[in-house]
Amino acid sequence: MNLLEVRNLRVAYGAIEALKGISLEVREGEILTLIGGNGAGKTTTLRTISGLLKPVAGDILFQGDSLLKYRPHEIVQKGIIHVPEGRRVFARMTVQENLEMGAYVRSDKDGIAEDMEKVFTLFPRLKERRNQLAGTLSGGEQQMLAIGRALMSRPRVLLMDEPSMGLAPVLVEEIFDTIRELNQKQGLTILLVEQNAHMALQIAHRGYVIETGRIRLHGTAKELSTNPEVQKAYLGG
């Protein structure tokens, strides 16, 4: 079943059209990846789903309900959470406060405490540093915190923007393992935007290739990684 569906979405920054009509569907319980180069429109797609950008045309449906009429915080309340690009943690708040901010839309104290423990089980390093200012964490830890913070809202869909950006290869592996685990163990639906197509296709079920605002190809992860065109353009082969 389609949990999230994007229909013929067109988004423009002033006169420049960033998305020239893209359509994609995210099925419940899958990892869907959106791969493409710089400026292809990946981040724009995520920001539009989160309500940060208003489309010129097209529609976004969540469980059949159009999201366009909602404001960003209402979309978060519906269970769609965005992990922004570049590990944007609240630098001058502690790790714990960052996680609490993630649960901003919730008010069930017990549930929040329980979820915080879950995040700490997932990322034990965050527990050690729970009273440290987030700005003093290492890059990998900040990315863990950004993911943990998003999980605190108990999302239905996780929108992840380039979690591998600026991280050392070994950390990228670790983060991607976590993403896979979240999907497999908790059944979380994930829309993963990545430039690192190789890694993304390893953990995703299906994928879309986006180029200059248009969907160029789509298929299962396996199909895409064996597709000669994808191999040439994105996998360095």
Add this chain to the structure above:
Amino acid sequence: MGGFPLRQSIRYGLLAGVAVLHMSLVGMVEAFSRREIVKDTISMGQLLLILAILVLAYVAARRAVEQHPLYAVFSGALVGLVAGALLAVLALLIKPLGMREVFANASPRLVKILLFDEEGVAGVARLLAVMTASGALAGLLELLPPRVRRPLVYALLATLTLGLLRDIFAVVLPRKVSRFLYTSSGLTQAGLLTFLAMWGVVFTFWETLGVRLQREVRSLPPAQQRPLQWTSYALVAALLVGMPFILGERGSYIFEVLDIVGIYIIMGLGLNIVVGFAGLLDLGYVAFFAIGAYTMAVLTTPELQVVRAVIPQMTFWEALPLALLASLLSGIILGIPVLKTRGDYLAIITLGFGEIIRLLVLSDFLKPYLGGAQGVTGIARPTFGDWYAKDPQDYYFFILIAIAIGFFISVRLKDSRLGRAWKAIREDEDVAIAMGIDHVATKLTAFATGATLAGLSGAIFAAKLNSMAPHSFNLLISINVLCLLIVGGMGSLPGVVVGAFALVGLPELLREFAEYRLLVYGAALVAMMLLKPEGLWPETLHVRELRAEPVKVSPVPAAGEAPGSK
């Protein structure tokens, strides 16, 4: 061990020399000299010169001490000597060169001050001796162990402050004591020694016993700390409320000053919510102060026939809620257009808004409604039955209550859900939105809360003055309030109080400052940002960020390093 840092000492000496020459020629020294600090010994102008020497000599000594301990003293003395020599040259050349034609402040009186009331060679010798001695003293300070140095420096500073604030203390103290300690413009020599000895003892004890006591209190379990905390709060509250009764009639002047400081504290608490908590840089904050004041004025004055024909004259208590409402609404109205702007752009828009309000109240066009350039008179005073507020003491209570309300609001909001949302928006607005914070409502509440407190402050201000003119609402007020936040420590509530006393109270007490207020302001702010960027009484978070844990920026690996590229 290296050689004596001769060149460096001379360099600092020249720097100090330029500073003291500047202060002499712009007229600060002469203006400040009207106030004596210690009778027949030192005036404020001379103190200013000596302080400049002390600071630079201390810096030079600190560097020289690495070579040899004694060099610290020599280096300090040399700094004083060089700066003193420059001043001596100035003092001697003023008359023969006719410098007064160029520098209006190069007066014979200045020469007299610089030469410590002597003439010719004797004067020069005295100047050089004092300056060299000051420099050497700064060097000696560097050599003292911190345990001795700190009480000494604090005692000196406290004594000088007591000398400077003669107008307060001489009035407050019983007559006989006051006669013994103070003259008509400063300390007596006996007063100087008494205060020095007293503070010396106090600070020495503080360094040893006080610090230990503090540590012991801190190590108590929180449950036992709380009653202590409440006791100290209660003591402060009792003192604040009791002060007018203790001082009686003698306190009029003090309360006049406290009222002004208090009005700024209320504004500071409001702006602290906008800038400190929510991080929205508002440079037009005076607008809300003006709106509160003008609403109070227009609604309660018997003048302004055009308005009176429509709205009946109100009392203070009837007009107060309307003044608050007006400023709250104006906060929201300003908030809406600036929602999408950030940082610098927001600052410029709010700056413009402040100017619009000021020009509107000044305009002839709105004169029938707002009084134009003449302002409004006959504003209502607060009343209770037959009693009405008239003395500064009476308004002091109103202001105290308003400050208490401001504190209460700030404390409650700071760690609330809304306070967290403000903090998140201050840190990173995009991410805050992504976390589900309604940034529109969050920002508007910050603007509205801040504006309401400014309006409250303005309404009390209008009632206190009884009459009001548009020039009371210029840009400088916005800047003053912002500066007091920065000096006190952004986001810190006690910081607002400390900042208001430092930036509003002190200049009010040292009337000589008035002309040089901006100069002193500027210098104080520059010094603050360099030496204590977190403010005088900062939030703990701010200290952590600036001092203990530098925020790491992890380097981003170069492109192409990502795995998977074969």
